Amino acid sequence: MKEDILLAMLARSDGYISGEDISRRLGVSRTAVWKYMEDLRRAGYVIEAVPRRGYRLVSRPDKLIPTEVRAGLDTVRLGQAVHYYTEIGSTNDVARELALKGADEGTLVVAEKQIKGRGRRGRHWVSPAGTGIFASLILRPNLLPAHAPILTLTAAVAGAEAIHELTELPVGIKWPNDLLIRGRKTAGILTEMSAEIDTIFHVIIGVGINVNTDSFPEELQYVATSLAKEVGQEVSRQRLLQLFLQRFEKWYDCLPSKRDRVLDRWRRLSITLGRQVTVFSPNFTVQGQALDIDQEGALLIHTTNGEQVRILSGDVSLR
Ligand code: ATP
Numbered sequence: 615m616k617e618d619i620l621l622a623m624l625a626r627s628d629g630y631i632s633g634e635d636i637s638r639r640l641g642v643s644r645t646a647v648w649k650y651m652e653d654l655r656r657a658g659y660v661i662e663a664v665p666r667r668g669y670r671l672v673s674r675p676d677k678l679i680p681t682e683v684r685a686g687l688d689t690v691r692l693g694q695a696v697h698y699y700t701e702i703g704s705t706n707d708v709a710r711e712l713a714l715k716g717a718d719e720g721t722l723v724v725a726e727k728q729i730k731g732r733g734r735r736g737r738h739w740v741s742p743a744g745t746g747i748f749a750s751l752i753l754r755p756n757l758l759p760a761h762a763p764i765l766t767l768t769a770a771v772a773g774a775e776a777i778h779e780l781t782e783l784p785v786g787i788k789w790p791n792d793l794l795i796r797g798r799k800t801a802g803i804l805t806e807m808s809a810e811i812d813t814i815f816h817v818i819i820g821v822g823i824n825v826n827t828d829s830f831p832e833e834l835q836y837v838a839t840s841l842a843k844e845v846g847q848e849v850s851r852q853r854l855l856q857l858f859l860q861r862f863e864k865w866y867d868c869l870p871s872k873r874d875r876v877l878d879r880w881r882r883l884s885i886t887l888g889r890q891v892t893v894f895s896p897n898f899t900v901q902g903q904a905l906d907i908d909q910e911g912a913l914l915i916h917t918t919n920g921e922q923v924r925i926l927s928g929d930v931s932l933r
Contacts, residue, residue, distance in 0.1 A: 620650050621681050624661070624671035632668035678724045678747070682852050691720030692751060692866070693859040699725040701743070704732050706806055706820040709750035713808070713816040717752050720863075724749040724855070731822060733802055734791070739822045740831060745840070747823040747855050751862070754816050757870055759809040762817060763911035763926070764873060766790050766805045767880045768865045769819045773801050774883045776857035777823070781845050786885030789904070789913050789930050793823075794885060798839035800824050821858065825851045877907060886930055891915065895928035904930075 624631060636647045651661055651669060658675025680696035687693055695718060702708055702725035709723040728748045731739035741748045755765065770787045777785045777793065785795050793801035804820040824840035826848050841849045868875050881887060886904045893900045902917035913925045
């Protein structure tokens, strides 16, 4: 909290602000001010200290620390409470623990690095330090469990819009949860739910976005990309996360009554619909043309045998 106020003061003043001024306004000793400054420096802020003039904020790090995520964040609920980790097993796991302890809707867990980042079906999500956005949101939606898949689509829409707004890159959604740029995967979404047959207790939306990642492991070399690779320069993770939260809240507020708006937006951002696809699931493989998504977010396919099938979950390969 003190760091929040301090940063606000440093950011507002055009030049220097004296240690005395800070200590008076914060109601703490000069030694405490000095300690806060050291904490900020350790977090990556560059703060100049000049005798008889005071402190000056020279630069801020692109870290996803709560102060930075909240500064200028235009949301009511999403991301208003932030739990930040420099290193974590998986943001979804920690968000789940917080949700079970009663954390508010919109609580965000964010980490600079994940050691056990997960994709669907327990697959690994590569999450190197300081390069991407690895974040999970706690939601308590007013939806039936059967309608929860629309949350994955909502997150995908929010992610695609945020990326496009910041970078103007041509980003498309591969059903249901991948964001692709020029055919390569840039982001993934992992939705996990705690529910009974007719009640959702909470939903965790995990998002992994390759923002400034400059290299990938061998097996992902030709399938993954990052925003920085595609635009040729570093991209602000802070700004991207804020845009994502803002877009997500806007679309989330459409649920459940205006769900058609979300579905239509998803359709327009989709790179799956209209294409010949193969869908793999543990129990079946289906080939055909992806026609549409239905109200629940299931993929409708016109198969090569002339049937229409509805797919709730699977891996899509575009042909
Ligand atoms: P697919 O891309 O095969 O459709 P999926 O949609 O099921 O997979 P997820 O389960 O969300 O994807 O993500 C896990 C998979 O994504 C991994 O198996 C790996 O192939 C790939 N992957 C892992 N880390 C990254 C990353 N940082 N960027 C892009 N792709 C990744």
